[in-house]
Amino acid sequence: MRGMKSLIGDAVLAVLVTLVGIVGTLGADRWTAAAHRPVDAIGVGLVAATGLVLVLRRRQPVATLLVAAALTSTYLVLGYTYGPILLALLIAVYSAARHRPPAASVPTAFAALLMLLVHIFTSGGTLPGLFGVIPGSAWVVVPFAVGLAVRLQREAAARARAETLRQRVDDERLRIAQEVHDVVGHGLAAIKMQADVALHVLPKKPEQAEVALEAISRTSSDALEELRATLAVVRRTATQGPAPGLARLDDLRKRMREAGVQVQLTTTGEPRDLPAPVDLTGYRILQESLTNVLRHSGDKRASVTLDYAADALVITVTNPLTGSPGDGGGLGVPGMRQRVAALGGEFTAGPTGDGRFEVHARLPTEGHP
Incomplete structure (x- = not known):
């Protein structure tokens, strides 16, 4: 019963993130149409897929993060505008750090970071790419740190309860x-x-x-x-x-x-x-x-x-x-x-x-x- 409730909650979250992603991406495209590739059906499909994959964020957090990172990287490499697609990536990174031990979540987050940074080095010269590494890395490092902190706090609370018992x-x-x-x-x-x-x-x-x-x-x-x-x-x-x-x-x-x-x-x-x-x-x-x-x-x-x-x-x-x-x-x-x-x-x-x-x-x- 608890597993079913969590799955339903994740499905609702995935739908909401997907709707926010599509609407927000279309809105951002109007403001930055001249600087980026216009959002078409492929762009909308990538945003939707990145949001919907969050339905598995607690059951398969490692796979969810890898898929979300690959879709986000593809979206950015194709030249679409920055937008709410990164919200889905943030949630996927957080979920991996929260629901998997560091031995599994750290390598996965590192792989996601590498995929995310691909577009920085394919969008221009080497020097601008290097300057973009630090802010680009924040999209993975910050949610990962938050998820890991929550996991450690919950584990400490569980140990305290077990010790009390x-x-x-x-x-x-x-x-x-x-x-x-x-x-x-x-x-x-x-x-x-x-x-x-x-x-x-x-x-x-x-x-x-x-x-x-x-x-x-x-x-x-x-x-x-x-x-x-x-x-x-x-x-x-x-x-x-x-x-x-x-x-x-x-x-x-x-x-x-x-x-x-x-x-x-x-x-x-x-x-x-x-x-x-x-x-x-x-x-x-x-x-x-x-x-x-x-x-x-x-x-x-x-x-x-x-x-x-x-x-x-x-x-x-x-x-x-x-x-x-x-x-x-x-x-x-x-x-x-x-x-x-x-x-x-x-x-x-x-x-x-x-x-x-x-x-x-x-x-x-x-x-x-």
Whole structure:
């Protein structure tokens, strides 16, 4: 459909240029009849053919230029007056530079220039011919430069669009990787801790091992449910189960307690419904922070503070620094930092002066759907 529209547009342009060429040539002939060969049927035919060939200017721009240049050169060599026939040549030169790469358009334009300059050296002495080369060349050089500039500009815009699309794809892949990391990493850390407890107490206290195994079952089910929901969003299908958010904070604390981490929660301000991106990011930050406590802290205690400020949700998670901070090149802390930055918030994570490790995030609640 697009190709048909362009062909129709070129046909209309060719007809208009042809009409302008014929009328303009006949008018110019009246003013310069004494200085040039009078325009006859051959001259009109050359003007008409040069204009009509433009119908192929986008489909066959190289052939169009060569034909237009040959017809124009013949017209001028026969001694007809300068006129609108050169308009068709300008359009043909521009089209070749615009629609073909330089490797094809430059040699073609050079050949067209040579054909155009033939009449300069056949119309008089050598000296006047040389003086006529520069203005004669402008009929090819100028439209070629314009067409090439337009082509380069369009190619640069296309590359910019492709780069933007590639960046969006990369950002989406990173987002999905972070989601899967948070879901799977949290679940596996809790399962490992509970499995270690079950193995430890199984010989002497099998009833406690049974409790740990039940916790493993619940944790794995929750992790699978969240993973399915995340992958369903990627596939643009309906999610299974509630979307992760601070409404599921009690379930998160329960899983942490079953895995051996005691979480003390403090809420300040008036809890309210949050924009979906803020709600999800807040939950993921808490999930990853508590998972790091489970993995890296020898003292399985954490303090969580949620501050519902007027224009932001402020999250603070602290725990005794008895092991490694947990930022050894993994995706955890960098992933949290990228999540917060995507919302235009502030994020810090590191040891404090009182022997604790603190994760602090401020998530703006304004400007989100």
